[in-house]
Amino acid sequence: MTQTILLTGGAGYIGSHTYVALIKSGYNVVIYDNFSNARADVPARLELITGAPVTVWRGDLLDGHSLNAVFAAHKIDAVIHFAAKKAVGESVRLPIDYFQTNITGLLALLEAMNTAGVHNLVYSSSATVYAETETLPIDEDAPLGFASPYAFTKLAGEQIMAQVAASNPAWAFGILRYFNPAGAHESGLIGEDPNGIPNNLLPYIAKVATGDLPALNIFGNDYPTPDGTGMRDYIHVEDLAQGHVLSLAALLAGKGGHLLNLGTGIGFSVMDMLQTYSRACGRDLPYVIAPRRDGDLAAYWADPARAQAVLGFTATRGLEDICTSSWNWVKRRGNMGTS
């Protein structure tokens, strides 16, 4: 029988790509989203991509009545939990909001799941849970730490789940630590769409490419890296989505929980990204060298070996796919593909 997955935050950036990957793998999916950071037309776009109606439950994690109602209305087999706040800088200004949404929201979800007898959960974590290190690549046993309220909420979430798992063997958690998600769906119909001036590198470059911003500020070119700019592990969002499908399948197959990095294992610099994007959009994108950004590390990337061993997961898309898919998305944004 087809299994039904509840996707909290399923209208957001990573959630929407995971929705498509789940439908392609034959699951039923119910999206639970309050649309606080998602466009209202995402469900219509998902229908265009998948060719099937989308089930959306508009609700907030902190609304226990709504959460219990969605479990009562659908026979849910497992949950993938994306609904959370994710801007590091904002979390420093608004820590209480982050604790409410990311920690209280997780607790509300766990409670509703327990009440409904649903005990499989895939959780969005982040490489920000690792302490600052110069030992690369970063594997799952690397020391932990947090440099922002956002990172604290992700680490707290992991630790809450570890203790809940220890309380009852029925629970199984797939904890996925993302490195730097980037890129867009190959259809060009969904992608990252931050409000205002983006904080992250790829959406910022995308706005330079569309002419909405004049030039990229490169935050430091005197790091101890080959070209002096910061290096990160950029993972294509469609690869990341596939990682969630594999994590979910392992939980549903009764293989127990896991805690894994999702990355490529390769670091690329800010300059690599800018040059690759310039090729994708067909013109040299302007940049200026700016001071280092507070809190930034020179370089880090994942050790992806454990995700390969446990789930058979390997990222298959590279920097060029990331940049071409992003450009394909931003240049046609607002266009539903009918013209």
Ligand code: UDP
């Ligand atoms: N970066 C940059 N200019 C920008 C945004 C980011 O030079 O406008 C650099 C940043 O210093 C880091 C890399 O790009 O080396 C990735 O930054 P991002 O904010 O995307 O991710 P994170 O800092 O979380 O790894």
